[in-house]
Amino acid sequence: MLYFLIRRFFWAIFLFLVATIITYIIFYVIPSDPAHIACGTHCTPQIVAHVRKSLHLDLPIYQQYWLFLWNMIKHQSLGYSYADGEQVNTIIRQDVPVTASLVFGGAVFWLSISIPIGILSALRPRSILDRFGMVFVLIGISAPAVWIGLILAYVVGFKLGWTPIATYCNLLPTSGVGTCSGPAEWAYHLILPWMTFMFLFAALYVRLIRANVMETMSEDYVRTARAKGASSSRVLFQHVLRNSMLPVVTILGMDIGLALGGAVFTEFVFNLRGLGSQLIQSANRDDLPVVVGIVVFACIAVIIFNFLVDVAYAWLDPRIRLST
């Protein structure tokens, strides 16, 4: 177990370095002048030069990168936005709850629809439900997130007027004029984004769960369970499900980790101020510290969820406990 943790730790550092270095190199290659943007429209060349120096943009790229690493390790700081001088830590702290609400709520939605459909269509392959599920899957896989989001916003939000079309409300109650907050408002405003996520992911998960359940149903130990005299439902719940959920856990961990790094399109369509829309905005403004900050956060999210997957795996499958 210790060996496993050490290995995992070094892997995480390596992943982190690669991701941030690539981000820096991309920004170095793009011909742009962040100092000019940071300074504003009415700047003299002298002031621009001053700004450039204060943002360390005059240093070679490897020194800038070193400075970024140093600040992060020494001060746990991701630096300051070029655009408005705000702390990147603060920006991310503001945006994470939005993206996290979107992703975790979406995951609950897509799992609660894909697990039952996946299992039922595995038990009755080629039935009407199975075929219906297949159509649903094809729509989900073929349609882009933006399109699904816009259609939902137009039909459910605008035409039917059942839900808000856009914006986010805080989960925890906050006071203030013109702000909405509280769990009910939070969920009410997030329904459409969650539905969008559900369409996107449920499709794949239905297929994945269906395939895994069918494969497990044909295992020898399932035949053994039936030969023991277990009923079909007992066979399904006690012998099939846990074994068939192993691959689903892997994919789920990866998807959630990745989506936390920014559900770009869904946030964009529903005007949610999360990491995804922040990433687009900052990239447009050449705001390197914010972009790198989000990359760092995404790395950490992916690493944490991969670790959680491993823990879940060891819990689900006793064969893994000995080999780690």
Added chain:
Amino acid sequence: MALLEVTDLNTRFRTDDGIVKAVSGVSFTVESGETLGVVGESGSGKSVTFLTLMGLVDRRHAEVSGSVRFDGQEILGASGKQLQKIRGRRIGMIFQDPMTSLNPVKKIGWQLEEAVLLHNDVTHDEARRRAIEILKEVEIPKADTRIDDYPHQFSGGMRQRVMIAMALINNPEVLIADEPTTALDVTTQAQILRLMTKLQEEHGMAIVMITHDLGVVAELSDDVLVMYGGRVVEQAEVDDLFTKPEMPYTWGLLGSLPRLDITSARLEQIPGQPPSLLHPPSGCAFNPRCAYAFDRCHEELPELRAGAVGEGHRFRCHLSDDERARIWEAKKASLGAAEGSAA
């Protein structure tokens, strides 16, 4: 009345390529306490026959007809609930591959207790006590601690003992063993067979030993069923079958059996492949591989008929009694001759 009486059992699987005739017109009986050996190649229908009578073939893809009477009661086509009461309690079953036949994510204690709790109204502690008891009976060392291990912590032979324990934990009247030793190495095979014989004496259950190993049959069985192409081609008491087999496929099987008392330069083999059950040969299914086939064998399926010994020994072959006797005598002589030349 026989304990298990199978009459004209047919199993057909619908596939995309057509209908697979896995089992055709199979009839036999199993008396309580006796051992029936069922021999045949892979794809001869021997496993499917017993999966069918246990109701373990997928009903959506299989058409089943005929009659299976267990203890006087028709169980073919019985409801799921009725079958669940019989499976695991009155008929136990063990399978070929012990490595994959136990659930990998459940402790073996859990799996044994499940078998008890499914059929008996007892507490968990009582179920666990019985599980430990049966593990001791199948000679698993340190049964009271090993009960909390997972299947992957056992060797193949030990897992097969667990499977046997699980099949016998409710004292069934019949144990169906589907190639229980095929996946094991030879020394372990011998141990498992000895264990099964011992348990049969103690529990008094009937055993159906499905195998392709004639050695196993010779050692354990009272009666033998030889299957080929989904049909019974010969059935006899074990001594009759070995001393006077009546049809060419059985001759081939006996000829391919390695024997230490006969030093033959080379084992005989049956040429060709097992027949396709999707497009079986017309007439006798064995005719493409039979050295003695003549016109009638290609046209007409031989009936299962009684030989010289009487109803106890039945076989399918168009060859006349004289011809068969002559061929078998010659075969016996050639086996003997091989011995002579080697000496």
